[in-house]
Amino acid sequence: MKKTILLCLGLLLVGQPAFSHHSNAMFDQDTVVELSGTVKEFQFTNPHSWVQVDVVGEDGKAVEWSLEWGSPNNLGRQGVRPSTFPAGAKVMFRTYPMKDGSPGGLFIGARFDDGKVVGRWEQ
């Protein structure tokens, strides 16, 4: 389990979700954080979906991250389902982190151990 901060590089070019419900000012969209963790819960809910991920830090303690995503309506039309992130799954996530360093961010993409990708995962 690890947390890696990536320089944004080309990822900045791929745009951002069309949120109308609230400002995205809390996210640092110049930085991408890569998280390796275990899915605790997937909230497929309005107005936004959330992926709760337990990430074990270098001190060995688990920290729960909240990754905010789109509405289930739009995600559902794109093929996402409540079962997309089952609890207990080991997944690598990329997120635009909260500016203040709190354990949360804007969901970019995810890659499962078997190589399956959800969202955006440009190399």
Next chain:
Amino acid sequence: MLKRIICSLFVLSFATGSGIAGAASDSARPDWSGVWAMIGGTIFDRDTQTGQGGSTTPGVREHPPYNAQYEALYQSNLALRDQGALPDPNSLCGIPTGFPRIFNLPDVYEFAVTDDQVWVISENGPNILRIYTDGRAHPAPEDRWPTHTGDSIGHWEGDTLVFDTLSLHSSENGRTMLDRTGLMLSDAAHIVTRMHIDSEGQMEVQMTIEDAKALTAPWVVTKRFRKLEAGTRVYDYACNENNRNPIDPETGWTYTTDTEGNIIDLNPGQ
């Protein structure tokens, strides 16, 4: 009257349930059936948007021709936006975005044509814009008051719906805002809208906005919508279902909470 209500409910049910909305009984009416999505971002005035966008983006116009008072108010809103502290009522959940912002939303749309009304139904809401096409006039000034969608009366010019909207809330009372840059109009706004499907199959919505209190000239804004594939479904949008982004009433900052409702981030304004 009862027959009319039943008929309307049937048409609405047909429209929202089958995905072939707008199939009016009058064959002279255009076919606006299906599910639609706005083209482009949810910013009316791309000049003010940081990052992507620009005033030349199709479907948007340049800076509104504000008078000095409203330009100052707008610049103040832009500064708040830059601080993440714009008090956008849309973030409060449950308050209609109203008109004209109803044509400036993510998620999807249906345009339901009936014999005597047209309904613009946005999935992101709650939002329904009712346009009366039965020949009625606006209520007398003493019989109408500002609302989120105002009062809209329209008529058909061939396949083009032309409608006139009055009695909108003023942005100055904080009840409405046109987008998240803080675009504003006053309660004097008078909007004439032309809707039709263009030669490329896109729904074109051109709004000519006059506002004697806010604008020095008419502001023309065009939004376009593309039809999604047949069978596309529309879902509930329940903004308070799991809203984990409460707004600080003092600073306008949008917080983030954990699954228990505890705020997890710091407010840079405090």
